[in-house]
Amino acid sequence: MSDTHPSSPSLSAAPLRLAVDCMGGDHGPAVTLPACRAFLAAHPSVELLLVGRPEALAAAAGWPRCHIVAASEVVTMDDPIEVALRRKKDSSMRVAINQLKAGKDGSPAQAQACVSAGNTGALMAVAKYLLKTLDGIDRPAIATVMPNQLGGFTTVLDLGANVDCGPEHLLQFAVMGSALVSAVDGKDEPSVGLLNIGEEMIKGNETIKRAGELLREAAAHDQLNFHGNVEGNDIFKGTTDIVVCDGFVGNVALKTAEGLASMISSFIKTEFTRTWWTKLIALLAMPVLQRFKHRVDHRRFNGAALLGLRGLVFKSHGSADAFAFEQALNRAYDAARNRLLDRVHDRIVATLQALPSANEEGGDVGDTAATTAHAA
Incomplete structure (x- = not known):
């Protein structure tokens, strides 16, 4: 395995830049442009590359620390992956991701991270095709955070990029998740849990059992802070900082959590608006309800x-409003300024050197991931 990797640019040499696919998602520039403006106001040293059709981005012309990068096509939310990869070669998604690549003449990349609200399957496929995977990583994974009852967040991966995973892939996810939490949340040794149907080591299918062995071996070599098996409710208890699973399970867990939160909010609203008396109680309880909503x-x-x-790509929810899209920009910014790429590379190299058995079991680097268009 080569020791070369795409080191993060020196942040002191030039302003940090984010490339933004302004056309992606359900709402396009109506959401992305207000989010970008709010983000720029909160981060006076950052520059943005706004990618899309110039006429759609005309409102941003002349904004300070902004550069419009023209793209003539748009990947829609229901475009097949083949269309995004082979036909729409000047899409805003593809052009935005291309900003993360160094020039053929050795010139540095134009941006240090990319954010898009576009079709998830297309985004993963295009990003993997253009950027390739880091040495030692077979498959990219999608990671996001879920709230827990401790008042913090639990990072969960994979959320849909890889439906079928081997034990070595789950080990790689744990390493990448640890690098992410370490970089963005500042936790040097975040705890890792393996999602299972029980805490006991004897439970689960053969893939999970073998993954548990690899994770325990990595912990024995001080490469991971492995807690052990966790169950679905541990995500929300905050038992571990990171929960690792395959993309099928992760996506089901994510959508179940979103649906449950929506249902509970709907139930509360229904009960508080049932009669004039409950409406009065709702008025008195408004501060509590607002905190719960938050x-x-x-x-x-x-x-x-x-x-x-080999580049930092962040996926915003397709239906995100301006506030939500700004949060995606914030996460991309935090990852870039804390050199997440370097951290992932260094951790995966150290882990594979310590665990030669995991390296031997792994598939060919860059094998095709089973990507879903409905993740995250």
Whole structure:
């Protein structure tokens, strides 16, 4: 395995830049442009590359620290992956991701991270095709945070990029997740849990059992802070900082959590508006209800990282409003300024050197991931 990797540019040499696919998602520039303006106001040293059709981005012409990058096509939310890869070669998504690549003449990349609210399957496929995976990473994974009852967040991956995973892939996800939490949240040794149907080592299918062995071996070599098996409710208890699972299970867990939060909010609203008496009680309870709404507001957790690529790509929810899209920009910014790429590379190299058995079991680097268009 080569020791070369795409080191993060020196942040002191030039302003940090984010490339933004302004056309992606359900709402396009109507959401992305207000979010970008708010982000720029909060980060006076950052520059943005706004990618899309110039006429659609005309409102941003002349904004300070902004540069419009023209793209003539748009990947829609229901475009097949083949269309995004082979036909729409001048899409805003593709052009935005291309900003993360160094020039053929050796010139540095134009941006240090990319954010898009576009079709998830297309985004993963295009990003993997253009950027390739880091050495030692077989498959990229989608990672995001979910709120827990401790008042913090639990990072969960994979959320849909890889439906079928081997034990070595789950080990790689744990390493990448640890690098992400370490970089963005400042935890040097975040705890890792393996999602299972029980805490006991004897439970689970053969893939999970073998993954548990690899994770325990990595912990024995001080490469991971492995807690052990965890169950679905541990995500929300905050038992561990990171929960690792395959993309099928992760996506089901994510959508179940979103649906449950929506249902509970709907039930509360229904009961408080049932009669004039309950409406009065609701008025008195408004401060409590507002705090509850804030804690379960999924917009605060928007911005899933596509980990394992030779570039930082973040996925915003397609239906995100301006506030939610701004959170995705914030997460991309935090990852870039804390050199997430370097951290992932260094951790995966150290882990594979310590665990030669995991390296031997792994598939060919860059094998095709089973990507879903409905993740995150």
